[in-house]
Structures are given as structure tokens and as C-alpha cells.
Amino acid sequence: MPLPPLTWSSFWASWGFRPVWDLLILVALVCYLLGLRAAARRGTLSVHPARVASFVAGLVLLAFTLNSAIDVYAMAVFWDHMIEHLLLIMVVPALLVVGLPLTVWRDALTGRARTRLESVLESRPVAVLTHPIVGLGIYSLVIVATHLTSFMDQMAMHPWLMYVEQVLYLVAGYLFLLPLLGREPIRWRLPYLFRIALILVGMTPDTVVGIVLMQTQSDPFPMMFSMHPAWAPAPLHDLEIGGAMMWAFGDMLMMFFGFGVIAAFIADPHRDRMLGPWLERVRAGTLSANVVKGLDDSASPGFAEDADVDEDEEVLAAYNRMLGRLDSHRSG
Secondary structure (H helix, E strand, C coil), rough: CCCCCCCCHHHCCCCCCCCHHHHHHHHHHHHHHHHHHHHHCCCCCCCCCHHHHHHHHHHHHHHHHCCHHHHCCCCCCHHHHHHHHCCCCCCCCHHHHCCHHHHHHHHCHHHHHHHHHHHHHHHHHHHHHHHHHHHHHHHHHHHHHHCCCCCCHHHCCCCCHHHHHHHHHHHHHHHHHHHHCCCCCCCCCHHHHHHHHHHHHHHHHHHHHHHHHHHCCCCCCCHHHCCCCCCCCCHHHHHHHHHHHHHHHHHHHHHHHHHHHHHHHHHCCCCCHCCHHHHHHHHHHHHHHHHHHCCCCCCCCCCCCCCCCCCHHHHHHHHHHHHHHHHHHHHC
């Protein structure tokens, strides 16, 4: 049956229920809520209600995306497919990651079961899978492979590949964002500066693929566009809109994630997590050596070698005196 033109009216009237997906979403929700209940009863729950709301919102958005006209029209209109792509690989995974499902399930367990879960989450295979560079690589590969190859045409000929693509988007987005936005009991605890750097690098595949699609002069998906409805935009124009959406909205979402990381850093009482242990030691050592010992002869000889250069009153006073001398030299 041909699809009617995509309007607001037809959008809200078009539903294509996905029983397998709906069952999986329901199971995930029930497991999460049961974990919350068990942890709350034992008094071990460490997840804020706002994070709970984020996880539930992620599942609701996932169900809406896969059952609504967003999925129904995904193979008929390329820019609509791009909306589904951005929701599945960025928005939904971000909401799920912020919801801390692994932490909820850890809090729900006690004794040997909890110890076993923690050992699995910190094991070498999980550490490799959740490594930030691995996550970035998988994310980039999935974006390129599903848009700059014949994968779209293969989906048009084999509809079951649509499910494969949806799983790939969710998994790739989750693995990429897990060490960046999450605070789960896994091996990696990334410094905030490294998280921001990875988010900036993560803009690259969306930007590059988006620009390539925008500048394409020939039909890259002949099989898919052969089934293009007459009311839809011309194939190349449709491709151009989709590429622009990937570039603009993909980078916009990455910027939003970056602001979230900055906000988390501001709220974190452990400010030394900004640079990480190694860079923090280098910064503190350099500040101590150059400011206190090298530039301020009036510093007390009894200054401790291991003093906190950010909190020690003598160090701060020495730093202020150094700034005063520099200012006086500049004025003179």
C-alpha cells in the first residue's frame, strides 16, 4: 500500500508496531524498575531520580521512534531516515547512558552476585569494548558504513537489514557515549578534558558524511530511490536535506553533550578530574616549582613539598605576590 504524503496529519495517523522491539523495551524497563525497587529496599540506591527519568525517557523515545511515522517513512524519505538515525545513535543512547542502568543493577545486588557483576564490568573484554577510543571507532565506522556504501540499497532489497541498522546505531551510540556521559562502574574514568576532546573528535564523522551527502551529484542509492514516492523531494534534493541535517544537528547534539560535560565538571567537587592524575601532577609540580620556589623568594623555607598548590594558603599568597610583581614590572 503506497504511503500518503508526509504531513502532520499523516504523521500522527501512521503507526507501524514493532512487537520484537516493543518486547525488548518493556523487558528493559521492567528490569530497570525492579533493580530500583530492590536497591531502594536495601538502602543501597545511589541513582538520582533525574537519572531515572532520563532512562525512562530514553525507552519511551525509542518506542516512539520505532513505532511512529519516523520509522514508517524512513525508507521512503531520506531526510526522515536521517531523523531516525540521529535519534537512535545520539539522543536515545545519551538518555540511557545518563540513566546509569549498570549502576542500578549493581546497587540491586548483594554479596557474591554483586561481586561477580563488578568483576565482569571491570574485566578485560568489557574494558576493551568500553574503551573510549574503541567506542569512537565503532561510532565512526557505523556512520560511514551505513551512508557511504551500498548499505541503504541493501536495506531496500532486504528489509530485515533495517533491524540490523537500528541495533548498530543504538549499540554504537551507547558505547561511544558511555565513558563520556556516564558514571558507571566500568574501568574507565576519563578526565573531563579528555571527554570534551573526544566529543569534538566525534563531530568529524557526522560532519564529513553530511558534507559528502550534500555535495553528491549522482544518485548513490539507485535501488532505494527507485521506490521513492512521487510526492517526496527529488532524490538528490532529498539527499542534500538529509546530509545537511546530519551535519548541522549531529554537531549541535555533540555541542550539547560537551556543555553537559562542562556542567558536570563545574558540579564535581573533585576538580582534579579535569586533567586526569598524570596531567594534574605535572600542572601542580610546575606551578609549585616555578611560582613558589623559582619566582617567589619570600616564600617560607618550610613550604611542604606535597602541599596542595590550589588550596594551600601560602602557595596562593605566593602566587598573588608573583602576579603583583609582574603587574608592577609591566606598569613600570
